[in-house]
Amino acid sequence: MRRRWILIALPVLLAALLAGLALSSERLVVASLHWAASYFADLTLELRDPRVNVLSGQLSASEIHLIHRGTDGPALLSVLDFSASTRIGDIARGDLVHSTVRAESVVIYFSEDDDTEDPSPLEWLQYLSWLPHKLELEQAHLIKASTGTFVFPLTGLRGDRVEPTRYVATADALYDGEPLELTFQLSAITTSSRITRLSMNGEFLAPESGSQIKVDGELGGTAKAFQYDFSVDGAYQDIGALLAGFERAMALEGSLQISARMQGDGEGFILSDAALILDNRPAYAFEAGGKLEYQFSGDSSLDLVAAGDMASLDYLLEWWDLDLRNLGRAQASVKLKGSLEHPLIDQFIVQTQHREGLVVNVSGTSYVPGLGPEAGIEAKNEIRFDAYGPTVSVLEPWLGSVPVDPGAWRSSGRLLGNRKHITAQDLIIETGSRETVKLRAEGHIGNIVPAFTEGLPGLHDVQVTVKGYTSDTKHLGALLDRDLPPAHKVEATIQVSGSGAELQAKDGSLAVTAPGIKATLDIKHADILPAEENPVRGISGDLRLMVDNTSVLSTYIGEKTVIPPAGPLSLSGQLQQRDNIFKLQGIQGAVRSDAGLEISTRGQIANLAALSGLSLATRFKGLEVGETLRYMIDDFEYPKPLGLLQGSFTLERRQDNWDIKNLELNTPETAGPLVLTASGDLRDVANFPSANLVSDYQVRDPDLVRALIGVPLNPLNGRVMFTTAPGELNLSNRTRIGRNELGLDGVITHDKVGINSIRAVLNTPHLYLQDLGMQLSSPGDESTQREKKQGESRLETLLETPPPYPTDISINIDRITGSASEIQGMNVHITGENRRYTLRRFSMDYAYTSAEVRGIIDLNPTPPALSLAGEAIAIPLLSLSRDLGVESDVTGTVTLRGGITASGISSEALLSTLGGNVAFALEDATVQGAAYDVLATDFLEWIYSGAALETSTTLDCIMARFDLDSGLARSDSLYVETPKMVATGKAKFDLVRKTMDVTVTPMSKSRALQVPSSVRIKGDMSNPTPIVSPVTAVMDAYAQAVTLVPRLTLKLFGLSKKTKKQRRPCEAN
Secondary structure, three states, rough: HHHHHHHHHHHHHHHHHHHHHHHHHHHHHHHHHHHHHHHHHHHEEEEEEEEEEEOOEEEEEEEEEEOOOOOOOOOOOOEEEEEEOOOOHHHHHHHOOOOOOEEEEEEEEOOOOOOHHHHHHHHHHHHHHHHHHHHHHHEEEEEEEEEOEEEEEEEEEEEEEEEOOEEEEEEEEEEOEEEEEEEEEEEEEEOEEEEEEEEEEEEEEEOOOOOOEEEEEEEEEEOOOOEEEEEEEEEEOOHHHHHHHOOOOOOOOOOOEEEEEEEOOOOOOEEEEEEEEEEEEEEEEEEEEEEEEEEOOOEEEEEEEEEEOOOHHOOOOOOOOOOOOHHHHOEEEEEEEEEEOOOEEEEEEEEEEEOOOEEEEEEEEEOOOOOOOOOOOOOOOEEEEEEEOOOOHHHHHHHOOOOOOOOOOEEEEEEOOOOOEEEEEEEEEEOOOOOHHHEEEEEEEEEEHHHHHHHHHHHHEEEEEEEEEEEOOHHHHHHHHHOOOOOEEEEEEEEEEEEEOEEEEEEEEEEEEEEOOOEEEEEEEEEEEEOOOOOOOEEOOOOOOOOOOOOHHHHOOOOOOOOOOOOOOEEEEEEEOOEEEEEEEEEEEEEOOOOOOOOEEEEEEEEOOOOEEEEEEEEEEEEHHHHHHHHOOOOOOOOOOOEEEEEEEEEEEOOOOEEEEEEEEEEEOOOEEEEEEEEEEEEEEOOOOOEEEEEEEOOOOOOHHHHOOOHHHHHHHHEEEEEEEOOEEEEEEEEOOOOEEEEEEEEEEOOOOOOOOOOOOEEOOOOOOHHHHHOOOOOOOOOHHHHHHHHOOOOOHHHOOOOOOOOEEEEEOEEEEEOOOOOEEEEEEEEEOOEEEEEEEEEEOOOOOOEEEEEEEEOOOOOOEEEEEEEEEEEEEHHHHHHHHOOOEEEEEEEEEEEEEOOOOOOHHHHHOOOOEEEEEEEEEEOOOOHHHHHHHHHHHHHHHOHHHEEEEEEEEEEEEEEEEEOOOEEEEEEOOOOOEEEEEEEEOOOOEEEEEEEEEEEEOOOEEEEEEEEEEEEEOEEEEEEEOOOOEEHHHHHHHHHHHHHHHHHHOOOOOOOOOOOOOOOOO
């Protein structure tokens, strides 16, 4: 407040100086000055080395100090090396228009702590007349003491009154360590001889940085306040240095260009019509315009509109404690309000463009942070955002690793709050599309601030609705990297609330639909713990399944399992989760078809994921037996109805075993072609079943037997029993077919994973072929041919896919009775292992003769190899053909012996590779027809002797040995003997092409010299052509034929030359 004393003291001192000059006394002048300062201004004047030249008007002093009386504080005014030149007239007028003042140093000290009254602004203006014509101050310091101390140093201050009312001043200064050059022009504007206003023009220049500011306008004053109106044009290279002079101003950097109108008074100013360009690239750059009101007390008001770009949203959203630099540069339009201390971004629009396609648009209201201890904390910020990106992975800098990336996404919402609390409202997040997988979440989050440091668990007061949709589960499977059945539509919605650490889901629904099937889950409650390895817990809800027809379920069971169409299926249950186990209880299922089939089931599944702890009690009725058999047996054909099946069972799964318990089933109709009952238990049916099961059956129609087992048999009935022991499944079957009683016993050993071996024995004490229906057709019968082809097809299938485990099959038949003959017994024993099968025994006692066969089938080579050897002695042809149902005009006994080899799996392949040799002898044969032996040796005798009228020909012996090679059977040792002739010859049979070429030369036993005929039979086996031609005369051909016998014996039957007794092979032993 001492400024007023200084200004009062100056004219008083000048008046005293004038009085002293008038008295022309230097001592009187100094004394007058001391008196005036003390009396009028309560100040103490200290002068050192004063000099006064009254006549020349020269004044000087080495030091001048004005000090407030009675204080120890600094001097209000200190002048060093003062000198002045003046006129008495200037002093008298109070206008130093002709005066010159110089000083080496001037220090002016202001304090706001004293109680003296400051001069009024109008008084300040009047003192401007005391500015001398020339002013030279080498140094000047303006010191203001308040709560802090402000020092403004000036050097080289020069003033010049170029006109009586216009003053020009220049000076150098330091502002925050940077040199400044100052230039001012002041023009006084008077009213009634008093200065009321100043026209001012000033320029501040910082040559080192290039900053400058120009001021042009007027400064006025009244009794109460200064008033000014300036135009300001400036360019600051470092706005931070400029703002350092403002209390609590925002922290900005870069260069600033400004053009504005500045109006104000001693309390503050208004900066209007402002145009600003702030350039701090690459961090940010803005152009702005608007208005700034500033009070020197520190209060301020902003109203600016700015547009530009910035390297990061951090500059706008610093109150959001999250690193936003990875978003990339942002284009911004900002409306700034508030104050310099608490600037408010009232409206802003920002768009960022990430290098990987992430785009963020932000708008709203935000307080600029960092300007005080409460800035950005109590302030309420509100922003609206809209963001989208090509993939969710672009958010990994903020979200961390993303386990599932659904692709393109978009989000929008509002964020309200401050550093302590940010609320997300009107939140919408969408990913994907309806053509692939679409997810949508909408709602609000009460506070997201803790999530900036804690991650997802830091979210509080979450209220979100989540929806999902896909038109085809193949898209969902690709997203989750899982194999899901395709062509299913999925729709889901759920309400989620709570915190990020623990969320609760409720009022949710999930629907999965596909042609013919729909599954829904109404979720009542679920706990979601995102930080846990298994985040979902405590699920409870109602599950429903609707299927148009049970056959639809085949798609979900597996390629090898086909579920027959049984009608619509409905299933419901209550889903519950405890820990990580899902339980489905209260299961109720039903199948009801228009055909009358009804299936119902009740139960529960203790562990749905593992399907363990399953127990389903099931009852059914109205199951068509025919449709069931068509499902179970390939190519099953039976046109007649087979009735219905009913029953009940309980399906259970404990650990890894599927069990069927308490099975009871039967056909209620007892007069149909099939009667069936079964009861018992089946265990571990999915792996290798064990069973305690009994089933009684009756098959009353032979056509049904043929449809079931592929063999034409008479009606049958019986009982089959399955029992188990550790590692074994035992089968016992007793079947009655007419008078036949068949017993089949088998043992299957296993390791619960697969079969280890099979042993089976078929026993019957007496086999009646007629009761089996095996003599009811002839070889040419169409059904017989079809059955033959079916048998060959089954054989080929067996050879291509043999059992991969050891097998041991035995067939024991004590007696076989045909319509006219019997087989006294037959035994077969076949073993196999490692794709190599051995016919260990095939023996048969027939018509009191015997036959034996041994052989090997090796399936390891490609193609498989076959080797058989055996013999049959004295088999009666008449009985054999009759028992086989074959019509034949040949009788006698046949003996066979030989060994063959072949390879392949089809009959054609086996015939084409057939090798080995076979010998046969037919003894005491009769061929129905004329005396062919006479015809062969003498046609005329055959005519005249009446042989053509005979009904049969007796053959004493026919024998031959055939060598087999690649399907060709060759023999050069044919021998035929009748009572009247002997015939020899050779033969070739092509078993593949079914052709033959046989040549026989018959010779009469009664003639020594004869002209025999050669008989050749050639062509297709089914229709050969006979040719008879004469040959050269032969002497005693019969004798030569007789000598052929021993040679044929050796060749056909391998008799050694050492055999003691030579005998003819056709002679039965």
